[in-house]
Amino acid sequence: MLKSFGYKLPGYFMEYGPVPAVDEEEARKLIRARLNVRRLPWGLQVWDLANRPLAKWKVAEAS
Numbered sequence: 001m002l003k004s005f006g007y008k009l010p011g012y013f014m015e016y017g018p019v020p021a022v023d024e025e026e027a028r029k030l031i032r033a034r035l036n037v038r039r040l041p042w043g044l045q046v047w048d049l050a051n052r053p054l055a056k057w058k059v060a061e062a063s
Contacts, residue, residue, distance in 0.1 A: 006054045007031050010043030015054045024048070 005027035006017030019034070021027035024046055032040055 003027075004049040006047055006049050006052075008045040010041055010045075017054055018049055 002020045002022060004018035004020055006015050008015045019027045019030050021030055027046055028040060
């Protein structure tokens with residue numbers, strides 16, 4: 001059964017997803033392909049969206 005995963009690159013505040021995958025290992029493979037890299041960056045965070053949804057970021061409008 002497919003789950004949805006989110007990920008966050010180290011040093012950035014944006015969270016990306018959903019990445020549909022069977023488990024976290026497959027999600028990491030798909031993220032590596034999406035980023036077009038041989039190895040995932042050190043400090044990359046991957047989590048199951050069932051446990052914690054993606055954060056909704058709002059940028060304050062300049063007045």
